[in-house]
Amino acid sequence: MKILHTSDWHLGHTLYNYDRTVEQQAFLRQLTRIVTEEQPDAMVVSGDIYHYSSPAAATQKMYTDAMLNIHQACPEMTIVVTAGNHDSSSKLEIDSNLWQHFGLNVVGNIERTAEEVNLDKHIIEINNEKKTKGYVIAVPHVYPQNFPLLDTETPRDQRQARFFQALLDEVKKRNTAQLPVVLMAHLSIEGSDRSGHDESIGGIEYVPLSAMGEGYDYLALGHIHCPRDIKGSHHHARYCGTPLPVSFDETYPHSVSIIELEKGAEPQISTREIENPIPLVTLPHDPTPFEDALKLLEEYPEEKPAYLRLNVLTKGYLPPDCNEKASNAAKGKACKYCYIKTTRERQADTDESKPISIQEMQEMSPLEIARLYYRETEGEEMDPELCQLMETVMQKVKSKNNS
Numbered sequence: 001m002k003i004l005h006t007s008d009w010h011l012g013h014t015l016y017n018y019d020r021t022v023e024q025q026a027f028l029r030q031l032t033r034i035v036t037e038e039q040p041d042a043m044v045v046s047g048d049i050y051h052y053s054s055p056a057a058a059t060q061k062m063y064t065d066a067m068l069n070i071h072q073a074c075p076e077m078t079i080v081v082t083a084g085n086h087d088s089s090s091k092l093e094i095d096s097n098l099w100q101h102f103g104l105n106v107v108g109n110i111e112r113t114a115e116e117v118n119l120d121k122h123i124i125e126i127n128n129e130k131k132t133k134g135y136v137i138a139v140p141h142v143y144p145q146n147f148p149l150l151d152t153e154t155p156r157d158q159r160q161a162r163f164f165q166a167l168l169d170e171v172k173k174r175n176t177a178q179l180p181v182v183l184m185a186h187l188s189i190e191g192s193d194r195s196g197h198d199e200s201i202g203g204i205e206y207v208p209l210s211a212m213g214e215g216y217d218y219l220a221l222g223h224i225h226c227p228r229d230i231k232g233s234h235h236h237a238r239y240c241g242t243p244l245p246v247s248f249d250e251t252y253p254h255s256v257s258i259i260e261l262e263k264g265a266e267p268q269i270s271t272r273e274i275e276n277p278i279p280l281v282t283l284p285h286d287p288t289p290f291e292d293a294l295k296l297l298e299e300y301p302e303e304k305p306a307y308l309r310l311n312v313l314t315k316g317y318l319p320p321d322c323n324e325k326a327s328n329a330a331k332g333k334a335c336k337y338c339y340i341k342t343t344r345e346r347q348a349d350t351d352e353s354k355p356i357s358i359q360e361m362q363e364m365s366p367l368e369i370a371r372l373y374y375r376e377t378e379g380e381e382m383d384p385e386l387c388q389l390m391e392t393v394m395q396k397v398k399s400k401n402n403s
Contacts, residue, residue: 001041004259005238005258006043008223008242012056015338018336018338023276028066031256035070041077042136042182043080044136044138044220049087068102078103081105082141105138110147123137124137132177132179134217136183140186142160144207147160160207161210164185167183168214187221188205190209218267220259225250235269236267248309253271253273256274284311289312289314290310290318290322293310293340308336309340322340
């Protein structure tokens with residue numbers, strides 16, 4: 001069985017208020033071309049289709065149009081989409097019955113009643129040329145504490161692992177021909193690389209690879225943006241990564257993965273790189289004084305599209321007009337200025353940075369302690385205006401206590 005593994009599209013994502021529709025449409029066109037060339041038996045999309053749980057109508061239409069084009073590029077291919085932590089599981093499933101007419105299976109949540117869990121919903125048989133090629137087990141993003149209890153004997157902290165194994169066991173009963181089995185999940189496996197990953201939505205709770213159960217030939221993971229095989233899995237577990245960078249720190253290549261599977265054999269993995277028409281560029285690579293970084297922005301080719309951030313080394317505060325200068329330097333160019341990344345230059349140790357005793361601290365004023373703490377943590381002196389503000393507040397507190 002041949003599958004195309006992709007995830008974390010984050011359609012609708014904006015970068016520092018810049019619309020990224022052009023890039024996202026370019027990716028979807030490239031994906032359609034890859035499907036045309038590869039003709040997979042299945043395409044699995046392991047969560048985070050959208051960046052926001054309530055995507056704009058234009059973003060939803062972009063997704064719908066792309067899925068129809070992809071289906072037409074390979075009508076025999078089964079498409080399986082699961083919800084990620086950025087997606088609204090209920091909204092993603094609204095048109096699921098209609099999508100099945102186009103070979104697209106959408107699994108947004110776990111369907112359960114008071115009596116049982118619908119395991120059948122998560123098991124998709126992959127058929128091509130009227131022949132069964134394998135099975136896909138589609139599991140959306142679910143917080144560990146929200147997995148269903150399948151029996152009273154399973155401890156509550158093990159119900160996630162029990163759920164995965166129950167699905168694998170059910171497929172094993174059906175898979176009498178010993179065909180390949182793909183398990184989809186949107187979560188974080190221990191040891192995965194989270195470089196550049198935004199943990200602000202849903203956070204990251206790591207689970208051991210052993211918790212995913214036994215019986216799959218390939219684990220198609222989503223959630224972590226860096227493409228990588230899971231260490232120790234012998235290519236049986238992989239994050240395909242984002243097709244487009246979501247932040248400037250995602251400096252690795254972006255791609256989709258092509259997986260060739262045979263039951264019991266090590267998966268054969270290749271990647272198809274995705275070209276971003278508007279790359280994310282940091283000027284320069286290593287931190288440099290603001291004026292030097294600004295000069296690089298001024299010299300940046302006018303016709304070259306890019307999102308740009310300046311990498312600035314500073315001893316203290318940046319000039320108050322630094323953003324205005326940077327914006328003016330990019331004005332009229334194809335590039336889009338985003339922000340300044342600052343790195344504070346470490347100051348040489350002084351007598352003031354040496355450890356002080358408790359007695360010395362007791363003799364210091366609150367403002368002196370605050371200035372010392374600021375110097376130690378920020379590597380620079382506290383701004384005079386901030387010192388004055390703290391002094392004013394302390395005087396008011398002191399006056400109130402004495403009244």
